[in-house]
Amino acid sequence: MIGDVRVVAVAKGVAVVKGVADAAGGCHLFSGCGFPAPGLQNFSFKPLFSVGSFHFTKPMLIAVLCTVIVIVFFGAAFWKPKLVPRGIQNLAELGILAVRDQILRPSLGRRGDVYLPFLVSLFFYIFLMNLMELIPVFQFPAMSRIGFVVPLALMVYGLYLYLGFKNQGAWGYISNMWPRGVPWPVYIILIPVELLRFFIIQPFTLGIRLFANMFAGHLLLVIFIVATWYLASFTIGLLFAVGSAAMVLFVFVLELLIDLLQAFIFTTLTATYIASALEAQH
C-alpha cells in the first residue's frame, strides 16, 4: 500500500520535472542539443479560452486581475473612511500620500490636487502590472505586450492636449511650445522640432519606455532561468548553473526596483505634461 503511494508520488515528481524540461526545450548541457535561446516566442501565449474570434490570453487575465485588485483595495480602504485611519485605510493613505508628496506636489503644486485620483490609480495599476512578472504562477509583465501600454499613453496624450487647449487657447498653447526671444533664423529649425516633440515624440517615448523596460526585464529573467535549467546536470555545468541561479536572484531584486521606478517615472512624466498644459513654462 505504502509502496503504491510512493510509486505514485515518484511518478508525479517525474511528471513535474518533465513538464519543466519541456518548457525549457527539454535538454541539458552535453546531451547533444543547443541552448534553447529565449526570444519573441516567450511573449505569445495560447488562448485560455476563445469566444468566436476573440481569444482570452494570460496577459489579458493579468490586466483584468490588476484592475480588480486596485479597485477592490482602494474601495475597501475608503468605503467608510474614518478620521483616525485603521488597518487597510492606513496602508492606502500611505500610498496616496507617497504619490501626492513625491510625484504630484513637486511638479503641479497645491492646485494639482484635482488630478490626484487619476495619478494614484495610474501609479498603482502600472506598478501592479509590472510586479506580476515576479509573482509565481503569473510571471509575466503584461506591460511587455505593447497593446496594454498604448491605451495608457494615448489617455495621457489626450488629457494633456485637452487641458492645454482648454487653459491656454489653441494658438496660445501651440505658440507656448517654443521659447521667446531667440534670433529669428533659429525658429526655422526650432518650431518644427518643438512641434514634433509635443505631438509625436512625447506620447511615443512615454509608451515605449514602459514597454521596452518590461520587455527587457522579462527577457533577462527568462534567459537566466532557462540557462540554469540547461546547465543543471551532473557535469562541470553544475558549477555554472549555480552562478546562473545567483544571477536569477540578482535580476529578481533589480526588477523589483525597476518595476517601482517605471511606475514612478510614468506618473511623474504625466504630472509634468499636465503642468506644462496648465500654464506656459516661460
Added chain:
Amino acid sequence: MSALAAAATTTLQINFGAVGYGLAAIGPGIGIGLVFGHAIEAMARQPEATARISLYMWIGFSLTEILALLGLVVPFIFHAA
C-alpha cells in the same frame, strides 16, 4: 601563407545587431552617469532643494534612458525578412 589564405576565405558569422546595440548603449550610459552625478552634486550643495532636483533628475534620467531602450526595440521593428 596558405593558412593565411584559408583564414581569409573563412566567412565570419557576426550578429551585427548585437554589436550595434552595444555601441548604441555607450551614449546613454555616459548620459545617465552625468545626470545622476550632477544631481547628487547639486543635492550635496543645496540639501533643501532635494525634492525639486530629484524631480528633474528623474525626468533627465528617463529622457536619456529612452535612447538605450529605443536601440533595443528598433531591431524588432525594422528586422529584415
